[in-house]
Amino acid sequence: MNDYPSLFRSEQMSLVQFFIPREVAHDTIAELGELGDVQFKDLNPDVNPFQRSFVGEIRRIDEMARRVRFLTSQINKEGNIPIRDLQDSVPLLAVGPSAPQTLDELDIKLSEHESRVLQMNDSYQTLSTRARELQEARHVLRETAQFFDKAQAQEMDIRRSLDDGTQPLLADPDVETQGLRDFSFDLEFVAGTIDRRRISTLERILWRVLRGNLYMNHIDIDEVFVDPSTGEETRKNVFIIFAHGDLLLSKIRKIAESMGGTLYPIDSNSERRTQALRDVTARLEDINIVLYNTGTTRHQELARIAEAVIWTTLNSSGMTLRQKTLLAEGWVPTRDITQIQLSLRRATVTSTFHRTNKFTEGFQAIIDAYGVATYQEVNPALFAVVTFPFLFAVMFGDLGHGFLTFCVALVVQKIHEILEMLFYGRYIVLAYGRILSLYGLLYNDLFSKSMRLWTSGLGVPWKWHSYIYGRVYPIGIDPAWNGSDNALIFTNSYKMKMSIILGVIHMTFATCLQIPNHIHFNKWSNILDRLRSSSAFLHSILAISGYDRATHLLNMLIAMFLAIIPGQVGVQVFLLLLAGVCIPWMLCEMKRVVQDDSNGISHRRSLDGDEERGEAGITADEEHEHEEEFSEVMIHQAIHTIEFCLGCISNTASYLRLWALSLAHAQLSEVLWEMTLEGTFEIGGVFGTIFMVFMFGMWFVLTIFILCVMEGLSAFLHALRLHWVEANGKHYAAEGYPFKPLSFIVPDEDEA
């Protein structure tokens, strides 16, 4: 129809088939992906993913990605190794004749790095474990030495307190050392280190195993041990257990070891202990030197790898994408093989693509949330750009609130998650703000107060006699209504009628949108039949409503069917009859249309059958099939008709929400004004001022949160419903699926 992209219809799509030689498939797809304008179809949906032709490569890239992940995690753990930014490094040549080669090189390089890092990790780990053991041994030595020294010093006290041997053994550390009174140390003991969390368990078990005869002492080690491989911190305790007899000792050893403790041979002789301590310290120093060296080489190696990792991470974005590419490749070449016919038939459902800009994006999203347009269907989003803020404003109209909304739309930034959503819809909000202000003017509402821009057409010169000057207020509602006793009655009826009129216009418009659809899809008969009957029904009902000038529309709608309004019975009965006739008419027309449709289909199908040298039997089968289909369609249409008839009434009534919400909004803002600010004007003096400032703050905050945000959301919801149900239901099929082109531009690329 037109070449210029418009929002009225989705863009025209072409089905293209690529015949790509296998060798250049990858490059081609990569190029297309850069372009981001082609959506690939899976032509072999029945084939298992691992039976596709490019699995091998994908798997290799998976493996490479794993290696990159491993190296990156190692580098991160080491810390303070700068990874060069992706942008700085030379991009790896993923396209072109040398691509497979570079891929191979990368693979080899990665695996080399990985094995080297693994090796170094290993040696580093063994070394640090040994170092840790030595450290622990030193601690054990030191602590036990202290312990023995203390015991020695306490010897005298113990001697004296020997009589108290009946005390519980475990409770008092002094008593524990009882066994040491003999300084030849013939009492044997086990010493070692254990995780602090387990010390109580160990103690409990040992106590039970040794039947309560437990001499155990343990001291916290202040130093924190870090596991080299996991980086976990553990706190340990030195323990020393005294026992007698080989059997018991071996049992203790076994338990302690199985609980994750490490035992160290400690001599009871103090000289030998100091000797051992010196030994251990010396060895520890040695190991520390070696460890340091290994650490630095490892650090260097990692830093070097960091270089390599950059240009692989650079590609890890490209890589994940390349996986997709390769998958897509799997489909494209198969096009060569699969029959063209098959692919054509599958391609008959075309994806829908609306080119949007930042303004229309939000409205399109609203419509897409209801359903994606069928290919080349009239897109309601275009009209929603106008009608959506408009209906919203009808419910919300207030100049002040409109101005606030407008300002918010102008300044909103992407700061918070919620604000981000607002930011996405900032143009919608902007449109709201504008139309709200307009409607505020029409309603003559400014934070529930009216403005006297012109002289009022109504005057109340004396208290009990109102006087009509015979002038009409130029724009909107006369300010004289504000605050008057019958203001509510007036605005009520005014807004109610307005909402019905708006509703009828909106629905008529939506119904008429079928026309361009029918024209576009060459279903001329539909226009005449479906549209004529449905709109006739719709309007005959509505005409009755419009005919009456009574204030109370709702009552009138009820009265219409009961025909209790005198003088208009004739016209109304006619209209009512017309409406009554319309129902079977609609039903029949639909039936006929469907029949036409199905005949057309069968005709087309039999043509297909001829082409495929189909037997005559098929046609017979199809006939049968059609009859079944037809009856089903009949029922479907009957339901549809009834739904439409009921819908006409209920939908019209549904537009009354415009009235209800705008009324509620106006009342709420008025109440808010009365409850907060109004009273403060009467109080004078300093206190009055302070009180007024306070009340103003309260009023302002409540205005923002209750009137603008909360009410705004509810009005939004109702506008949404009016668009989705009342308007879209009239014409919008929404049976399409969105266009998802293959694109390398990943919106957010930070994987964990």
Next chain:
Amino acid sequence: MEALFFNADAGFLEGVVRGYKAGLLNQGNYNNLTQCETLEDFRMQLSATEYGNFLANEPLPISTTTISERATRLLVDQFNYLRNNAVAPLDKFLEYMTYAYMIDNVILIITGTLHERDTHELLERCHPLGVFETLPALCVATNVEELYHSVLVETPLAPYFRDALSAADLDDLHIEIIRNTLYKAYLEDFSSFCASLGSPTSEVMDLILSFEADRRTINITLNSFGTELSKDQRARLYPTIGRLFPAGNNVLAKADDLETVRQVCEGIPEYRNFFEVSRGHAAGVNGGGDFDDDDDDPESAVAAALEKRFFETEVHYNKLAFLQQFNYGVFFSYVKLKEQEIRSLTWIAECLAQQRRERINEFVSLW
């Protein structure tokens, strides 16, 4: 009434567990898995399922043990999540579930120590759900009494041990007896606990636990043929719950051959087909991935088929639990089903690793 407040306490967790259950592999997934050629294919297939990329960071080549370990890890994580969020009495229920694993672990450690295996190696092989703090200390015990007094007295298993204390020494037969005594006590205790929870839970769990008890009874009977276990001792090992109890158990206590066991099972419609061995196709079992090829003699063929039937019936009963709402049985059943799934996965992986594709379909699929 129990439905009224169920959701206040356990509604969230029930939702979670039903979500977990929805993630169990279905027949389509299994079809895909069995068509794999290598373990890499296998991994790729699994990455499209609920398992996600749980193997993504494992270096190639992957071993089947890694697969089953990782999968069990997932299950354990899920279970711990449930358990950490549970309130009474669901937490107690979940705790009861871990007792079975504790019993297994205790027996594993004792047996291992008896055969002088390395304790740390044994600890690694323990099921993570049944690990308790003092478990490693079991390796020092040389007789049951010591076992009880030094370690188990403070674990929840202590009351179950009271009956097992009579066993004098620790040898293979006695360990078996201890295991079965413990299990019997555990099942009875769990069953009475479930009964105290009230209607839907007790009904659902009764079905599952009864089957479990019957399965143990039948297994004990079959395994005791030709051993020195006296009939008297045997009768004492039978759980006093289940659908075979009491009449069936009495007959089984005196049984001497397979035929008697078969006759007893005839009495329960659901158990009737346990012993039907279709000749011609030697039904295999999916035990924990062991390849015993001695299907030649009929006895073991029956045993193998029986084992598979048991697994299938267990799956069936556990699936039934999900048909009812407001019961704790779903938690139990989910864990059992997931375990079965892990067994099946391991079996498939094992078949792939050992190039035994002809037996790949002998797993028990869930749906």
